[in-house]
Structure formats: C-alpha cells, structure tokens
Amino acid sequence: MSVDVALFYLFAAMATASAVAMVVNVRNTVAAAMSLVICMVSLAGIYVVLEAHLIAVVQIMVYAGAIVVLFIFVVMLLNLRQDSFPPGRMRGLKFLGSLAGLWFLARFLATQAEYLPQTVALEEGFGGYRHLGMALFTDYLLAFEATSLLLLAAIVGAVILAKRRLDT
Amino acid sequence: MNPPPVEIALDFRAVAPIAISGIGAMAVLLLEVFLARRKTFLFKPIGPSYVSGVLGLAATFTLVAAITTAAQAFLSGGTAVFNPEHPMVQLDRFAAFGIGVVGVGALLAVWLSIHYLVELRINYGEYYALLLLSTSGMMLMVSAVDLISVFLGLEILSIPIYVLAGFDRRKLDSNESAMKYFLTGSFASGLLLYGMALLYGTTGHTDLAGIRAAFDAGNPLTVGGLGLVIVGFAFKVSSVPFHQWTPDVYEGAPTSVTAYMSVTVKAAAFVTLLRFAAAGFATVPENLTQVLWVLAVATIAVGNITAVVQDNVKRMLAYSSIGHAGFILIGFVAASPEGYSAVLFYLFAYLFMNVGAFGVIVALADRGRDWDRIEDYSGLARTRPGLAAVMTLFMISLAGIPGTVGFVAKFQIFAAAVKAGHVWLTVIAVLGSVISIYYYLRVPVHMYMREPGEVSPRTGMDTTEGLVLLTCVFGVLFFGFFPDGIDRLPLSALSWARDSVALLR
Numbered sequence: 047m048s049v050d051v052a053l054f055y056l057f058a059a060m061a062t063a064s065a066v067a068m069v070v071n072v073r074n075t076v077a078a079a080m081s082l083v084i085c086m087v088s089l090a091g092i093y094v095v096l097e098a099h100l101i102a103v104v105q106i107m108v109y110a111g112a113i114v115v116l117f118i119f120v121v122m123l124l125n126l127r128q129d130s131f132p133p134g135r136m137r138g139l140k141f142l143g144s145l146a147g148l149w150f151l152a153r154f155l156a157t158q159a160e161y162l163p164q165t166v167a168l169e170e171g172f173g174g175y176r177h178l179g180m181a182l183f184t185d186y187l188l189a190f191e192a193t194s195l196l197l198l199a200a201i202v203g204a205v206i207l208a209k210r211r212l213d214t
Numbered sequence: 215m216n217p218p219p220v221e222i223a224l225d226f227r228a229v230a231p232i233a234i235s236g237i238g239a240m241a242v243l244l245l246e247v248f249l250a251r252r253k254t255f256l257f258k259p260i261g262p263s264y265v266s267g268v269l270g271l272a273a274t275f276t277l278v279a280a281i282t283t284a285a286q287a288f289l290s291g292g293t294a295v296f297n298p299e300h301p302m303v304q305l306d307r308f309a310a311f312g313i314g315v316v317g318v319g320a321l322l323a324v325w326l327s328i329h330y331l332v333e334l335r336i337n338y339g340e341y342y343a344l345l346l347l348s349t350s351g352m353m354l355m356v357s358a359v360d361l362i363s364v365f366l367g368l369e370i371l372s373i374p375i376y377v378l379a380g381f382d383r384r385k386l387d388s389n390e391s392a393m394k395y396f397l398t399g400s401f402a403s404g405l406l407l408y409g410m411a412l413l414y415g416t417t418g419h420t421d422l423a424g425i426r427a428a429f430d431a432g433n434p435l436t437v438g439g440l441g442l443v444i445v446g447f448a449f450k451v452s453s454v455p456f457h458q459w460t461p462d463v464y465e466g467a468p469t470s471v472t473a474y475m476s477v478t479v480k481a482a483a484f485v486t487l488l489r490f491a492a493a494g495f496a497t498v499p500e501n502l503t504q505v506l507w508v509l510a511v512a513t514i515a516v517g518n519i520t521a522v523v524q525d526n527v528k529r530m531l532a533y534s535s536i537g538h539a540g541f542i543l544i545g546f547v548a549a550s551p552e553g554y555s556a557v558l559f560y561l562f563a564y565l566f567m568n569v570g571a572f573g574v575i576v577a578l579a580d581r582g583r584d585w586d587r588i589e590d591y592s593g594l595a596r597t598r599p600g601l602a603a604v605m606t607l608f609m610i611s612l613a614g615i616p617g618t619v620g621f622v623a624k625f626q627i628f629a630a631a632v633k634a635g636h637v638w639l640t641v642i643a644v645l646g647s648v649i650s651i652y653y654y655l656r657v658p659v660h661m662y663m664r665e666p667g668e669v670s671p672r673t674g675m676d677t678t679e680g681l682v683l684l685t686c687v688f689g690v691l692f693f694g695f696f697p698d699g700i701d702r703l704p705l706s707a708l709s710w711a712r713d714s715v716a717l718l719r
Contacts, residue, residue, distance in 0.1 A: 154434070161416070161433045184222050185300035188229065192354060192366045195236050199347045199370060202243065203377035206340045207392070 053095050061088035075121045079114055086110040098173025227287070228294035228305040228357070231280040231313050235350030238276025239343045242269055246339025263329070266337040270328040270678070273342040277321045280353070284313035288710070293717075301421060302360040311714040312356030312485035315561055316478045320349040322569045322682050323474035329676035330470045330576045336382050344374035345474065352482035356489075361410045361420040364486060368406070368450070371482060372399055375475050379467040391466025398449070398459045406446025412439030422489065437501065443490065444505065450483040451539045454512040461524075464532035469584055472528060473572035476535050481561040484542055491546055492554055492718040506546045507639060513540030514646040521653045528586045530653055531571060534612060537650060538564055544627050544643055548634040551715055556626035558711035563611075563623035563693065570608040570686030574601055577679045580672040591657055593666030598673075604683055606658040611690045613654040614647055618694040626708075 068081035086109040093102035171177045182190055226233070249265050287294065288310035296303045305313075324345065331337040351370025358364040376399060380392025414420050416436040417428035430436055449456040464472045491502065517537030524530035538560075545557035578585035578601065585591070595602040611618035624647065631640045692705070699706035 158434050161430075161435055166418075180220070184220055185297070186302075186362070187222075187224075188296055188302050189362050189366055192232075192363070192370065195347060195350060196366065196370045196373065198240070199344065199351075199374045199377075202340050202343060202347075203373060206338065206344075207377055207380060207383065 050095055054092060057088045057091035057095065061085050061092070064088065075126050076118065079117045079121065082117070083110050083114050086114070093173070096168075096173065100175045100178055101173045222297060222299065224297055225294050226296070227283075228296040228303050230283040230287075231305075231317070232303075232350050232353045232357070234280040234283065235276060235346050235353060238273065238280075239346035239350065241276070242272050242339055242346060243343045245269060245272055246343075249339075262335075262337050263332045265339070266328050266332050269339050269342045270324050273324045273346055274321060276346055277317050277324065277349070280349075281314060281317040281321070284310045284317065284353075288314070288714075291713075301423075302363040303354065303357050304359045305357050306717055308485070308489065308714045308718060309357035311558055311710060312481065313353045315481045315485075315558075315565055316349060316352040316356065319474065319478040319481065319565050319569065320345060322565075322573070322685065323470055323478075325678040325682045326473055326569070326573055326576045327470040328678045330468070330579060330679075333579055334382055334468060334582050336468070341378065341381060344378055348372075348374035348378070349478070352478055355482050356485045358486065359422050359489070361414065361422075361425075365403075365407060365410060367482075367486075368446075369403065371479065372403065372450075375471070375479065378471045379463055379475070381471065382468050385466070387466035388468065389466075391463045394459050394466075395463045402446050402449035402456065405442050405449075409439045409442025409444075409446060412436065412442065415439075431501070440502075441505070444487075444502075447483050447487045447490075448509060451480050451487075451542075452536050453509050453539050453543060454516040454536065457513070457516065457536045457539075460536055461529045461532040464535070465526060465528045465586075469528065469572055469576045469579065469586070472531075473569050473576070476531070476572070477561075477565045477568050480535070480539065480542075481565070484557060484561055487546070488554055488557060488715075489718070491549070492715070503547055503549060506543055507636070510540050510543035510547055510639065511642055513537070513543060514643055515540075518646040518649045518653075522649065524653070525588050526586050527575060527588060527591070527657065528572075528584070530588075530656075531568070534650065534654070535568065537646060538568075538612075540646070541624060541627055541643060544631050544636070544639060547636055547639060548627075548630040550630060550634050551712075551718075552633060553627070553630035554715040554718065555708075555711040556623070556630045558714055559626055559697070559708060560623040562707055562711065563619040563689075566686045566689030566693070567608050567611040567618070567620055570604065570683060570690065571612065573679065573682045573686060574605045574608065577601060577675050577683065578671055585671065588656065588660055589667060590671075591660045592664035594661040594671065597666050597671055601675075602658075602661040604687055605661065607687060607690060609654040609657050611694070613651045615651075617691075619690050619692075619697070620694075622694060622697045622708075 064081045064084035068078045068085065071077040071081060086105060090102040090105040090110070093099075093105060169177075246265070246269060249260060249268065252260060284305075287305050288307050291307060293304060293306040295301045295305075324342065327341065327345075331341060348371045351367050351372075351374070353367075355364055355367025355371060358367055376392055376396040379395050380388050382388035410420075412435050413425055416430070416433055416439065417425045419425045419428055445456065449459075452460040464476065467475070514537055517533050517535075517540055521530050521533035521537065524533060542557055542560050542564075545553040545560065547553070548556075575584060575586055578590070578598075591602075591605075594605075607618070611620035614620045614624040628640050628643060631637075631643070692703075693707050696703075696705075698708045
C-alpha cells in the first residue's frame, strides 16, 4: 500500500467518523459544529492526496473557515443550550430508520457495486489554479457572471429583511 | 510561462433577455437612491406613489425590452447558443416561449404592485429590483441546457422570492410565509443538487445532451439522481406530496407577490422540467411515466378536494394552483408532442386567469388589509359590479367552462392524454375538474346572492390595476374563443406552443 492510499484511508476514516460524531452530537450544537470542521478538513486532506491543492485550500477557507464560523455565530446568537431541545421523540422509529438505511447501503454495495463510479485518469494540472482559472473564465464564464446576480439578490434581500428602519 | 491567449466566440443574443432583466434590476436600485436625494423629479414633488410609479415604469421598460428580444428570437426561429464550444444557455423557440410567459407574468405583477405597495406602505425600490432579478433567474433557467445553469437560474429565481414573500415585515403572516418558503425551498434545492451530483457522477456530464447520451437506465444511482431532480422541481411547482408550503406561503405573502410567484415560478419550473423530460431523458420513458402518473393523480386529488373547505380566497387559490399543477403534469404523462405543447399552452392560459383572480384581490385591498375572506365578497355585485363581473369570469375560466381560455387549455391536455392511451387518468382529471367547479363558483355565489357586509369595499381603482384586469379579461376571452388567433389579430397561441416543442423531438 503506497503512502497515497494510506493517507486516503486515514482522511476518509476521519471524515466518516467526524460526520457520524456530528449527527450523534446534534443536541450539543457547538460540538456538532466542531465535528463538521474536522469533516471538512479531512475532505481537504483527500483533495491534497489527489494533488488538487487549490481546491483543498478553498475547501478549508470557505467551508472549515467561513461557513462553520457562521454556524457558530448563529448558535451563539440564538444562545442554544442542550436543554433547549426537547428530549428525543420516536426514538424507536429513528433507530429502525437508521437500521433500514444501513441495510439499504449494504444491499446496494453487495448487489450494485459495479455501478459505483470507476477511477478515471486525471489530466496534468487538474485542480490547480491555472486549470481552474481557464475553466472558470472560458467554459463557465456565464455561470461565473450569473453567480454575481445571485450574490446581488442575496445582499439586497438581506438588507431589506434585516435593516432596522426602512424609512429614512 | 503565460499560456497562449484563448479565443472564445460568444453570442450575446442568447443571453439578451437575461442580461436586460439583470441590468434593469441594478438600474432600478440606483434610480431609487437617486430619487431619495431629491425633493422633485421632472418638476413634480416626490411622494410615495410617485416614486413607486417611476420605479414601476422603469421595471416596465426593462421587461418590455426583454420580452421584445425573446419575441424576435421566437419569430426568427433560429437557435442562439452563448458559447458554442461549451453550451450552457441556448435561446431557441422553446426558451423564447418560456421567457415570454415569465416576462408577461412579471410585467402584470409590476403593474399590480405600483398602487398596492403604497396601500400597504411597503413601497421600497428594492421590491422591483428583486422582482426583476428573480425574473432574470427564471429566464436563465428556461434557456438552460446544462445542470449548472439550471441550478443557478433556480437559485437566482428563488432567493428574491423568499425575500418578496416576507416583504411586508410588519405582518406576522408575511414573515411566516417567507420563513416557511425559505426553509422548505432550501431543502428542496439541496435534494435537487444532490440529484444533479448523482447524474454528473454517473454520466460524467453536466450538459443535457451529454447526460442523455451516457444515460444508463439500469444504473440505480443515475435513476436515483433523476428521481431527486424530479422531487426538486415537484417542490417548486407545488406537486403533491411536496405541496405543504403552498397555502401558507400564498396566503401570507403580499398579494402582488402571490400573483407573481403562482404563475411565473410554475411556468419556469415546468418549462425546464419539460426540457429535461423531452430532451434529456427521452430514452427512459417507462419508469418516468409511472412516477409522473402517480404524482399527477395525487396532485389533482389533494389540490381539488382540499380547496373545497377553504374560507380564505387566497388559500383557496393556493390549493387550486396545486390542482392546476396536477392537470399540467398530465401533459408530461402523455409524453407526446401534443402533450408537451398542451403543457405550454396551459401555462400561457394559467397566466391570464390566475393573475386576473389575484388582481381583483389586489384591487379590493383597503387600508393595508387584503379582502381575502370569502365573506368579504358577499354582495360585491351590488357594491362593485364591474369587479364582481371580472372575478366571475376568472373563476369560470379557472374551473374550465367553455368560452374561456381555461377550457381550451384543459381540453388540449385531456385530448393529448386520451390520444396517448391514458383514459383512466383523464377520467380522474375530469372528476377533479368537476369538484373544482364547486369551490370556484362559491365566490360568484357570495358576490351575487348574499347581502353586502357592513364595511363597504374600496371605491375607485388605480389605472395600472385596471390595465392588468383589462389584459387578463382580454387574454381569457380572446384565447378562449380564438386560441389560434384571427386574421386581423394573429395571436396564434396554440401554434406558438406547437412550434416551441417542435425542436424538442
């Protein structure tokens, strides 16, 4: 087993474990958010193993950085504590649901594994800044520009809903 | 070290309607800042209704320009692709038809809003900017031929509408409406995105043509992806069982916003789904037809039966819009060119009758309160005979009674379904239609056969509101009697719909 593969399994195990930890910790919101950070960082590690360094950096900055910080802000602003969540209802049903999901996954892996995505050869420089820049400003130029409209809509919408006094 | 310069040939005609709406939105935002700094503009003192009028006029110019470019593209019959090497947006007849319906819907909503916003004291310029941004997102979505542009269009259309639904910040209903729509809508967006990721992961393509070529109907991941995409769209068109948000959102949002979203979001989502169904997944009709059959029957049944017990007219119209979504889905089940052109014609017809019905509610709104309870309409024929008459016309058109555009639309759909061999589906749909007559006619019964209440309705009507009602009455009657136009007035809506789907085959 080469170093690459070993690292992949390490990061993959971390990502899965932290994702499970996030769901288990759902009533302790800060712990859940921190598990999400670990999950995002592990995914960034997988991108590094794939030599997509730029995407790995963006993953850490945007997801582990900005988005989770936003989550923590919301948690703090709402002042959520463990006792602000009612004790779990329908526990048996939830347990059965998880079992059904696991069974479905196992069946899928056992019978339909041939349909799982196959490995493909990546072109030289995949995921680098040059590759990304070329894709962004040629093939996906329109999507890039349309995103600015989306941001404008979100900004205007946030201001109109959250501004304290609208009549000036 | 620098790579050689890349030359890409871009055809900006393909994005003209989208760009015009987006730029118009920014212009409206700037115009409001400019107006806010002055006491007079064009020698007239600036009051609330004047600002609303000027901004509404700017939005009108924008939308008329966008509709004109789309109409030119439709008449020329050609296909403009923004970047032929990597097609993401394609302005063809099909897209142009969708842009036309969405644009006219937005235009009527702008006219409905000019006075209504002043009445509710929420006349901020951002309203028109958000409405135009949302319209440009719809135009992007209906002309999209790539999963990425479909998703971007869907988000650009949704986010402004979440805000518009909560635009009346002082009202609890409006806040509830925005919150519900936002939470359920983002969840649906997530499902749609997951479906798109599965499609991309299993086929290796994001463009519809590539997905169609690489589609493997035996692969559970691909089929699951397609299923999740259908769920995402079913949410946007409020098809059962993804309809629960509809009544609360339609009731709480300002009525002009409800009029806008009920016709345009439905039109944009159905047109895009049509491109998916007809162009993207024409190779897997078997399973898809069964899924859509169940969706259509459930939607017709739940929508029409629940509408019967509603005492709020906006809520009743929300359930009726669920029912209409079910009728439109029948065209997808038929999966024939007739069915698809019937879907487009239905969306076109629905535009006039539904905006008209909400337009009457807007025209009655008085001192910041909507006249939306069924008792408010008691004796309206005596106090406001004109409004009562047009409301009756829109109700019988929504019910699908001959002589109105609603009948022609339903007839087209049912004929296509029978021709495709779905007789039972048609029988169920006709039963649903019969139920709908009961709740639609409750409104005219209250208006004509009850005594007026103690509070008399608002007198007088704003010019733009009158213009909307006039347009809708014309649309309902003209296309009801002459769905293919007449010699002197060649508005041949049926042929337009037929020409639009011709290239999907």
